Amino acid sequence: MHEIIALIFIIVGITFDLFGCIGLVRMPDIYNRLQASTKCVTLGTCGILFGVLIKFGFTAAGVKALICIVFLLLTSPVSAHALARATHRSGVKLWDKSVCDKYEDDKDALS
Amino acid sequence: MRFFRWLLGFIFLAGAIIFIFAYLKVDLQAKLMLYLLISFLLSLFRILKGPTPADRAIATDVLGILVIGFCAILAVYTGRDWYMDIAIAWGLQSFIGALALAKFIEGKSFDA
Numbered sequence: 697m698h699e700i701i702a703l704i705f706i707i708v709g710i711t712f713d714l715f716g717c718i719g720l721v722r723m724p725d726i727y728n729r730l731q732a733s734t735k736c737v738t739l740g741t742c743g744i745l746f747g748v749l750i751k752f753g754f755t756a757a758g759v760k761a762l763i764c765i766v767f768l769l770l771t772s773p774v775s776a777h778a779l780a781r782a783t784h785r786s787g788v789k790l791w792d793k794s795v796c797d798k799y800e801d802d803k804d805a806l807s
Numbered sequence: 808m809r810f811f812r813w814l815l816g817f818i819f820l821a822g823a824i825i826f827i828f829a830y831l832k833v834d835l836q837a838k839l840m841l842y843l844l845i846s847f848l849l850s851l852f853r854i855l856k857g858p859t860p861a862d863r864a865i866a867t868d869v870l871g872i873l874v875i876g877f878c879a880i881l882a883v884y885t886g887r888d889w890y891m892d893i894a895i896a897w898g899l900q901s902f903i904g905a906l907a908l909a910k911f912i913e914g915k916s917f918d919a
Contacts, residue, residue, distance in 0.1 A: 703835075706880065710842050713876060717846035718820070720853050720869060726862055729853075733869050741876040748879045748891075757888035761879060764895050768875065771898070775868055775905035782913035783861040 702751035709743025712736050725791035726783060734776040742768060820845070836884045843877055864908040871901025 716736025723729045745761045745768070752758035784799055827841050850873065853866040875894045882890035 702883075706839060706883070709876065710839055713846050713873060714842060717849040717869070717873075720866060721816070721849050726859060726865070729862065730865055733865065737869050737872050741872050741879075744876040744879050745894075748883055751883055752888070755888070757882055757891050760888070760891035760895060764875065764879075764891065764898060767895070767898055768872070771902040772872065775902055775909070778906055778909035779861065779865055779868065779912075782909040783859075786861065786912050786914060788859055788861055 698750060698753075702747040705743050705747030705750060709740040709745075709747065712740030712743060716740060725794065726788055727780065727790065727794075730776060730780055730783075734772065738768060738772045834884075836880065840877070840880055840884065843873065843880065846873060847877075861912055864905070864912060867908070868901065868905040871897065871904070874901075 713736070716733045719732025719736060720729050723732050742765050745765045748761040749758045749765075752761070790797055823845055824842070827838055827845075831838065831841070847870070850866050850870045854863050854870070857863045857866060875898050878890045878894035878897065882888060882894075
């Protein structure tokens, strides 16, 4: 029973990983690629690690998986936000069908 | 031309998924690792082709997160728990690398 639930979590995680990487290739703009890939891949990898935690229980490998989940949930949005901010400040243009750009309007007030 | 490119990618993805699911005679966990290898290939395609350097930095960050999941599936598949040590160390190194690349792309020095 444990192994079936763990396998279901791992399959859901791998599906989210695959969808995130399809979005990384498919999307037309760098900001859309960041939006599609980073969230999906974070959720997918957290699903895989949660499946490992259910499979092993609270042994050494399971506790390491739990530590890895917490670390990933803390650091992945930070790195994605830093990359998006650096990309916008280095002057990469948006896609020509994008609607609004609030950060460009607020850039003078922020810096 | 645009439709042809879309069709080529769809044929590659659907062919790979159906081939792995239906025609390979291996375990289920080995099939799952092969599905993860497809997403590795897609991320490597974006690293090779990306028009701006920021695209390559983002794809490198995504690749670093994918390696953590791959190490976790290896820990399930082989039953050895030291693969999780590799996963934690790889996550630390990938986070520091992504922050350093972000500072480098932004154009400031590393001290600021």
